Amino acid sequence: MEVRLIRHTPKPELLVASAAKLCYSKVGIEDITKNLSRDKQNEFIKKLLKMGHLSPFEHISFTFGIEGISRVCTHQFVRHRIASFSQQSQRYVSFDEAEYVIPPAIKKSLKTKFEKYTEDSLKFYRQLIEEGVAPEDARYILPQSFCTKIVVTMNARELFHFFGLRCCNRAQWEIREVAEAMLTEAKKIAPNIFSDSGAPCVKGACPEGELSCGKPKKRL
Amino acid sequence: MEVRLIRHTPKPELLVASAAKLCYSKVGIEDITKNLSRDKQNEFIKKLLKMGHLSPFEHISFTFGIEGISRVCTHQFVRHRIASFSQQSQRYVSFDEAEYVIPPAIKKSLKTKFEKYTEDSLKFYRQLIEEGVAPEDARYILPQSFCTKIVVTMNARELFHFFGLRCCNRAQWEIREVAEAMLTEAKKIAPNIFSDSGAPCVKGACPEGELSCGKPKKRL
Amino acid sequence: MEVRLIRHTPKPELLVASAAKLCYSKVGIEDITKNLSRDKQNEFIKKLLKMGHLSPFEHISFTFGIEGISRVCTHQFVRHRIASFSQQSQRYVSFDEAEYVIPPAIKKSLKTKFEKYTEDSLKFYRQLIEEGVAPEDARYILPQSFCTKIVVTMNARELFHFFGLRCCNRAQWEIREVAEAMLTEAKKIAPNIFSDSGAPCVKGACPEGELSCGKPKKRL
Amino acid sequence: MEVRLIRHTPKPELLVASAAKLCYSKVGIEDITKNLSRDKQNEFIKKLLKMGHLSPFEHISFTFGIEGISRVCTHQFVRHRIASFSQQSQRYVSFDEAEYVIPPAIKKSLKTKFEKYTEDSLKFYRQLIEEGVAPEDARYILPQSFCTKIVVTMNARELFHFFGLRCCNRAQWEIREVAEAMLTEAKKIAPNIFSDSGAPCVKGACPEGELSCGKPKKRL
Numbered sequence: 057m058e059v060r061l062i063r064h065t066p067k068p069e070l071l072v073a074s075a076a077k078l079c080y081s082k083v084g085i086e087d088i089t090k091n092l093s094r095d096k097q098n099e100f101i102k103k104l105l106k107m108g109h110l111s112p113f114e115h116i117s118f119t120f121g122i123e124g125i126s127r128v129c130t131h132q133f134v135r136h137r138i139a140s141f142s143q144q145s146q147r148y149v150s151f152d153e154a155e156y157v158i159p160p161a162i163k164k165s166l167k168t169k170f171e172k173y174t175e176d177s178l179k180f181y182r183q184l185i186e187e188g189v190a191p192e193d194a195r196y197i198l199p200q201s202f203c204t205k206i207v208v209t210m211n212a213r214e215l216f217h218f219f220g221l222r223c224c225n226r227a228q229w230e231i232r233e234v235a236e237a238m239l240t241e242a243k244k245i246a247p248n249i250f251s252d253s254g255a256p257c258v259k260g261a262c263p264e265g266e267l268s269c270g271k272p273k274k275r276l
Numbered sequence: 277m278e279v280r281l282i283r284h285t286p287k288p289e290l291l292v293a294s295a296a297k298l299c300y301s302k303v304g305i306e307d308i309t310k311n312l313s314r315d316k317q318n319e320f321i322k323k324l325l326k327m328g329h330l331s332p333f334e335h336i337s338f339t340f341g342i343e344g345i346s347r348v349c350t351h352q353f354v355r356h357r358i359a360s361f362s363q364q365s366q367r368y369v370s371f372d373e374a375e376y377v378i379p380p381a382i383k384k385s386l387k388t389k390f391e392k393y394t395e396d397s398l399k400f401y402r403q404l405i406e407e408g409v410a411p412e413d414a415r416y417i418l419p420q421s422f423c424t425k426i427v428v429t430m431n432a433r434e435l436f437h438f439f440g441l442r443c444c445n446r447a448q449w450e451i452r453e454v455a456e457a458m459l460t461e462a463k464k465i466a467p468n469i470f471s472d473s474g475a476p477c478v479k480g481a482c483p484e485g486e487l488s489c490g491k492p493k494k495r496l
Numbered sequence: 497m498e499v500r501l502i503r504h505t506p507k508p509e510l511l512v513a514s515a516a517k518l519c520y521s522k523v524g525i526e527d528i529t530k531n532l533s534r535d536k537q538n539e540f541i542k543k544l545l546k547m548g549h550l551s552p553f554e555h556i557s558f559t560f561g562i563e564g565i566s567r568v569c570t571h572q573f574v575r576h577r578i579a580s581f582s583q584q585s586q587r588y589v590s591f592d593e594a595e596y597v598i599p600p601a602i603k604k605s606l607k608t609k610f611e612k613y614t615e616d617s618l619k620f621y622r623q624l625i626e627e628g629v630a631p632e633d634a635r636y637i638l639p640q641s642f643c644t645k646i647v648v649t650m651n652a653r654e655l656f657h658f659f660g661l662r663c664c665n666r667a668q669w670e671i672r673e674v675a676e677a678m679l680t681e682a683k684k685i686a687p688n689i690f691s692d693s694g695a696p697c698v699k700g701a702c703p704e705g706e707l708s709c710g711k712p713k714k715r716l
Numbered sequence: 717m718e719v720r721l722i723r724h725t726p727k728p729e730l731l732v733a734s735a736a737k738l739c740y741s742k743v744g745i746e747d748i749t750k751n752l753s754r755d756k757q758n759e760f761i762k763k764l765l766k767m768g769h770l771s772p773f774e775h776i777s778f779t780f781g782i783e784g785i786s787r788v789c790t791h792q793f794v795r796h797r798i799a800s801f802s803q804q805s806q807r808y809v810s811f812d813e814a815e816y817v818i819p820p821a822i823k824k825s826l827k828t829k830f831e832k833y834t835e836d837s838l839k840f841y842r843q844l845i846e847e848g849v850a851p852e853d854a855r856y857i858l859p860q861s862f863c864t865k866i867v868v869t870m871n872a873r874e875l876f877h878f879f880g881l882r883c884c885n886r887a888q889w890e891i892r893e894v895a896e897a898m899l900t901e902a903k904k905i906a907p908n909i910f911s912d913s914g915a916p917c918v919k920g921a922c923p924e925g926e927l928s929c930g931k932p933k934k935r936l
Contacts, residue, residue: 060745062734063725063775071723071779075802075867078781082809085720085781085865106705114800115723115869117777119731121738121745128366128416131347137357140774140871142735146348147448149742159413166407173400173417180393187386192448193379196348197390199397201416205745207735209775209871211800228367228412265546280525283511283555285503291559294502295582295647298561302589305500305561305645326925334580335503335649337557339511341518341525360554360651362515369522425525427515429555429651431580485766568806568856571787577797586788587888599853606847610857613840617859620833627826632888633819636788637833641856668807668852 057124057157057230059237061245068116068212068246073100076112101248113212113249118242122234123205126157129230130204136218140209147192150185154178155203157230174199212249215242223276224255225269239276251275277344277377277450279457281465288336288432288466293320296332321468333432333469338462342454343425346377349450350424358434364425367412370405374398375423377450394419432469435462443496444475445489459496471495497564497597497670499677501685508556508652508686513540516552541688553652553689558682562674563645566597569670570644578654584645587632590625594618595643597670614639652689655682663716664695665709679716691715717784717817717890719897721905728776728872728906733757736764736772761908773872773909780898783865786817789890790864796878800869807852810845814838815863817890834859872909875902883936884915885929899936911935 065071074088077100092100104112134141156174158167177199184194210218215238221227222235236254243250252259257272285291294308297320312320324332345353354361376394378387397419404414430438435458441447442455456474463470472479477492505511514528517540532540544552565573574581596614598607617639624634650658655678661667662675676694683690692699697712725731734748737760752760764772785793794801816834818827837859844854870878875898881887882895896914903910912919917932 058745062745062749063727063731065723065777065779066726067723074722078865078867079802079805080808082804085718085722085783085867088781088867089722107707108703111800112802115779115802115867117725117869117871119725119775121748123745126416127347127351127420131351131354134351135354135361140771141355142739142772142775144742145739148740157416159409159416161409161413162404162416166404166409169400170417173397177393177419180389184382184386189379189381189386193381196346196377196379196382196421197393197419199417199419200347205738207738207745207748207775209777211777211869263548267547278525282514282525282529283505283507285557285559286506287503291503298645298647299582299585300588302584305498305502305563305647308561308647309502327927328923331580332582335559335582335647337505337649337651339505339555341528343525360551362519362552362555364522365519368520425518427518427525427528427555429557431557431649483768487767566856567787567791567860571791571794574791574795575801581795597856599849599856601849601853602844602856606844606849609840613837613857617833620829624822624826629819629821629826633821636786636817636819636822636861637830637859639837639857639859640787 057233057237058122059234059241060121061118061241062121062207063119064245065116069097069101069248071115072104072112072212072249073097075115076100076104076109079112098248105252110213110216113216115211116246117209117211118215118245119207119209120238120241121205121207124155124157124203125206125234126201126230127204128157128200128228129234130206132228132231133206133208133234136210136214138210138214142207144205146195146198150191150194151178151181151202156199156201157203158201160229174201212246215250216253219253220256223273224264225271225273226264226267236276243276277453277457278342279454279461280341281338281461282341282427283339284465285336289317289321289468291335292324292332292432292469293317295335296320296324296329299332318468325472330433330436333436335431336466337429337431338435338465339427339429340458340461341425341427344375344377344423345426345454346421346450347424348420348448349377349454350426352448352451353426353428353454356430356434356438358430360429362427366415366418370411370414371398371401371422376419376421377423378421380449394421432466435470436473439473440476443493444477444484445491445493446484446487456496463496497673497677498562499674499681500561501558501681502561502647503559504685505556509537509541509688511555512544512552512652512689513537515555516540516544516549519552538688545692550653550656553656555651556686557649557651558655558685559647559649560678560681561645561647564595564597564643565646565674566641566670567644568597568640569674570646572668572671573646573648573674576650576654576658578650580649582647586635586638590631590634591618591621591642596639596641597643598641600669614641652686655690656693659693660696663713664704665711665713666704666707676716683716717893717897718782719894719901720781721778721901722781722867723779724905725776729757729761729908731775732764732772732872732909733760735775736760736769739772758908765912770873770876773876775871776906777869777871778875778902778905779867779869780901781865781867782894784815784817784863785866785894786861786890787864788860788888789817789894790866792888792891793866793868793894796870796874798870798874802867804865806855810851810854811838811841811862816859816861817863818861820889834861872906875910876913879913880916883933884924885931885933886924886927896936903936
């Protein structure tokens with residue numbers, strides 16, 4: 057799996073603090089982009105996060121390039137609707153190599169069988185293609201383990217929501233790994249904004265009730 | 277594949293016409309739900325569709341129960357973001373039977389091999405489950421042809437958009453079949469609203485340019 | 497102010513419970529709409545609400561007709577983006593009568609002056625219209641107190657969010673009155689679904705921190 | 717009115733072209749950000765626009781700071797739901813000066829009366845404030861002409877939609893001026909992406925039917 061932050065809104069923390077300042081004061085557009093020290097920005101951001109006034113965080117967005125993840129993972133990923141996706145098409149692109157994800161829980165002889173099975177599925181896929189079946193139809197034989205590539209853009213407010221659900225231990229391991237890698241990248245750019253991001257247990261009580269894993273996570 | 281309309285906003289055509297009437301006249305809420313004959317409703321609906329004033333069509337929604345479609349199809353389906361989905365989970369539900377979709381283009385000996393291959397994948401999946409692998413991980417071996425079930429709700433404006441893309445010959449055959457079955461059901465309930473729905477070519481020029489299939493479709 | 501529930505998805509509690517059941521069991525579409533007793537439905541709904549698994553609540557929607565509210569109120573209202581609105585246009589409709597909202601805090605002589613001022617503004621508006629100014633331009637003179645009418649559709653998940661923000665004592669009194677009237681109506685139709693709806697304090701701690709009003713509300 | 721572009725996704729045209737390239741080819745994330753000449757980018761962008769394959773344009777967003785526009789204008793503006801807004805609050809900010817918009821159609825003596833009337837409304841507003849009425853309630857007396865400030869973020873796909881509606885001669889003059897100023901700014905940054913943006917008539921037939929103004933616009 058590879059997760060790379062390929063774009064983000066420049067000076068994101070300044071923008072969030074400035075937009076929030078506009079809501080609550082008489083300043084003009086010119087002013088809000090000036091005279092806001094790092095300390096003042098951080099103070100604003102902390103206050104907004106604490107009050108749950110999250111709309112200013114929508115002004116900044118982050119674009120990730122992700123590859124080496126399975127179609128299991130992307131089928132979950134694209135359920136997030138306040139997001140933009142560009143995914144490698146299995147209709148327009150045909151595959152020569154068996155790039156796939158093996159869940160860590162599949163070990164030893166099962167793993168060997170899994171690999172053999174998956175390699176065979178690629179061979180059958182290639183046979184279908186060669187006998188004239190379109191890639192969009194041949195792919196029905198491909199296991200869900202097959203890799204895909206995706207470009208994802210989310211604004212920071214949606215990232216809060218995404219990290220809350222997908223960094224949680226109750227999320228499946230694969231999308232959790234993606235989410236944690238995304239959070240790590242986002243934090244480098246906007247450390248104050250994402251300081252409390254992650255599973256809800258990093259900053260408060262677990263909301264999962266009887267389904268709780270019972271193992272609170274630490275901040276990344 | 278089975279597509280069933282399981283709910284819809286009652287009296288949908290009256291509601292759309294009433295909401296539109298509110299925008300353009302002095303009437304009150306009480307009035308807009310009365311004194312609007314079928315003829316008047318139809319006239320309003322035609323006018324709105326012609327002008328592209330589509331927001332009143334958002335007030336009515338349709339809920340479909342769909343089963344016997346592949347994960348290929350639902351991965352496309354859930355890309356529609358102005359929609360609500362409840363899909364049978366491969367994390368919480370494990371499978372005993374090989375229910376799957378074979379693309380019509382896979383015929384004869386290839387079809388036999390496809391069937392054999394898919395049955396074998398279920399056996400391997402069952403073996404993984406029995407050796408203690410969780411369903412969420414065992415499913416990585418399942419081909420994308422495996423069936424799933426989904427409940428989908430969209431409002432009429434989003435259905436217009438969905439039908440425009442997915443009834444088009446350039447959409448893949450499986451989601452096109454779903455879309456056409458949905459349109460057929462929706463039309464029974466709101467014939468005036470969906471009279472022009474479907475691929476763009478049913479009511480005008482093809483927008484696909486050089487990618488056009490060159491075979492304009494007829495109204496369903 | 498008048499708030500009327502003019503449409504809702506039929507049998508909303510059964511639909512939510514059925515959609516949720518589909519996610520977690522092997523049942524088919526046919527089954528989910530049957531064999532689900534009222535007790536079983538309620539049990540499902542309680543569980544979903546407790547776990548915060550809110551997506552099944554998106555399948556049901558509610559349409560309200562609202563009149564006698566100010567443009568102050570609708571400017572706040574239409575900020576809710578997961579919603580559909582049809583509002584009486586001040587571009588296409590011109591006004592003869594001064595229908596307006598007076599905040600309860602404006603009393604006695606101030607109220608008399610407020611009324612006089614508003615009546616005068618209508619007269620000036622009428623003069624502008626009569627001298628050929630279009631309603632869309634004449635309205636610039638109208639105070640924000642002037643009444644408007646609106647049809648609003650939201651699904652239950654968005655209603656939860658809306659009620660959480662707008663039934664709170666920190667919301668302005670006018671939209672709070674609208675929200676409470678909407679909740680009262682919705683509760684008649686789906687009492688289990690909306691049992692815990694309202695300001696967050698009806699079922700737990702106030703999230704407003706130092707801005708808290710300190711007066712927890714009771715369930716409607 | 718002042719419209720200022722205060723942030724945008726860096727290298728927006730490269731990102732759109734790269735994301736699109738990922739969908740249709742075997743390249744990896746590393747590759748898509750390289751080896752894409754300006755010419756190749758432009759070619760991709762033209763093709764995507766022509767086919768109406770608009771999702772890659774969602775990856776880039778633009779943030780505008782806007783001041784000196786009326787509450788008439790922002791009430792229309794915030795109806796766009798695929799957008800993020802931070803608006804100066806009339807609940808938390810009180811006003812000392814009568815900053816307002818006069819529609820150009822209001823001339824001569826009417827204009828003088830308009831100005832007098834608006835100045836008086838500010839005086840009454842100040843009186844209400846001084847007698848202890850909260851700004852959120854005092855504002856009911858303020859005409860809709862009063863100015864507000866807003867920070868708006870939209871992605872390019874939504875900007876296409878916004879410009880299509882709001883640069884049209886059928887839009888009200890004030891939001892049309894805002895939209896045209898936004899388009900002018902966006903074009904400086906991403907000239908290929910916005911080359912055909914604006915009212916639909918800049919690149920094709922008017923879709924407004926009998927309501928058409930009959931005066932096709934030129935590209936900005």
